[in-house]
């Protein structure tokens with residue numbers, strides 16, 4: 001872990017189950033390669049990950065079984081290590097590539113900006129060569145305008161030790177917010193293509209679908225159905241992401257999907273037995289058994305799972321990566337303190353509105369101060385932001401450059417429509433928060449506005465009780481002798497509630513609105529006649545139809561820049577003025 005990071009913390013652990021074929025999975029790391037410096041249960045860094053995967057590959061080799069390392073996208077945006085450099089990702093791409101990944105695909109965050117799409121195509125794809133798969137994504141070459149596959153459409157290969165034959169795909173969900181140098185082909189359309197139809201007729205031992213797709217979104221189900229139509233008996237595993245949650249979904253007794261959280265808090269572990277019979281000639285027809293674990297990026301747990309310790313765990317390579325991160329963090333001055341957070345503010349561990357809610361802080365304290373311009377400072381205004389634009393909690397203590405990007409990594413700026421009749425403008429916030437249907441008519445999904453974690457909830461009654469899911473190696477070591485529990489995830493998925501490698505004190509999460517609003521410079525009595533309606537540029541597509549529905553006919557041409565500067569910049573400025581002091 002990084003110098004100054006919180007020390008790893010002891011906790012009661014559940015063992016990992018090894019099978020014939022095993023997977024290590026990361027997703028939505030969003031640049032958190034330095035680890036969570038303030039949280040002991042997630043303070044391992046990418047160097048530790050490099051050491052961990054090395055030891056686990058070695059164990060697989062020693063046992064004569066196989067291990068594959070997977071990443072399902074959104075490696076960028078969300079942490080100073082990526083966002084604070086000019087250009088962005090100056091250090092991040094090289095550091096990430098120190099990890100040896102067997103199957104890797106693209107997420108939506110690699111595609112929001114033409115620049116990051118360019119880097120993905122020209123840095124990460126060549127770094128991973130045949131391991132990079134882009135089943136439904138094309139890149140547009142800037143020099144020629146030619147549309148080319150971002151990477152190969154699928155990959156057929158055999159595992160190193162047992163020669164298990166795998167056909168692997170790499171999808172992204174039906175994303176529409178991509179920059180114009182990429183083309184995302186809708187998943188359902190892609191499945192009709194000749195190459196896909198050929199690939200699913202290959203008859204491997206196992207299909208592996210890696211996708212930047214939430215497990216409860218439609219896309220994986222559609223892919224599952226297409227593969228199953230051709231192959232009633234071949235096992236399929238899916239590795240998803242995007243929803244920022246730990247989750248496992250069972251499509252049928254031979255098809256299992258897992259998602260491994262967010263921000264390098266989680267390393268996913270999946271194992272399968274019975275995927276290939278000992279004799280090559282006989283097809284494995286009985287149901288394979290699957291198991292999953294969500295490993296906290298706590299060095300204590302990584303030592304535990306590898307059977308190593310402080311001295312034996314770090315490999316030379318891992319140590320070098322840790323040192324490279326330290327140097328990069330230093331040269332980006334990520335520990336520079338803008339101020340000192342007087343208390344912890346939560347995204348979803350507090351209700352909105354409440355004194356501990358980060359959104360209440362933004363609406364009540366930050367926006368009234370920052371959303372202003374000299375020539376219209378007395379104009380009453382409504383300022384709206386989507387909650388999804390805020391990405392992480394603020395912990396009491398130093399608020400650094402790094403914290404700034406973890407909270408607000410995006411380049412979104414402030415726009416407005418001047419002098420909107422208040423009667424209409426005042427209705428916008430409720431429409432954004434609770435009138436999803438109205439926006440659907442305009443092809444807009446209001447779930448995009450909110451936190452990824454609550455966008456695709458896991459259905460409550462999910463487990464199919466009639467089917468057995470094997471968890472034969474579960475062993476809980478000495479829970480009673482271990483220290484008290486630390487707060488963390490208690491994941492409920494299609495298999496049960498024992499997936500987390502660490503037994504945590506359960507955290508309660510509260511649903512948040514899609515958007516929050518501040519009323520600024522309002523008259524003391526009564527309502528204003530008109531207001532300036534100020535909003536972050538990301539939510540403009542929802543603002544215009546909302547106003548229309550509220551009775552005010554505006555178009556994109558009526559929208560102007562409200563002030564210079566991004567939310568990220570303005571927030572950091574606010575903190576340096578208002579949270580002065582030592583900590």
Ligand SMILES: Nc1ccn([C@@H]2O[C@H](COP(=O)(O)O)[C@@H](O)[C@H]2O)c(=O)n1
Pocket residue numbers: 028074108109112242243386387388389390410411412447448449450451452538
């Ligand atoms: N400029 C932006 C870009 C994105 N968002 C929010 O992030 C969500 C996507 O994040 P994932 O990690 O789930 O891919 C998106 O739906 C928005 O809520 C934003 O606010 N501004």
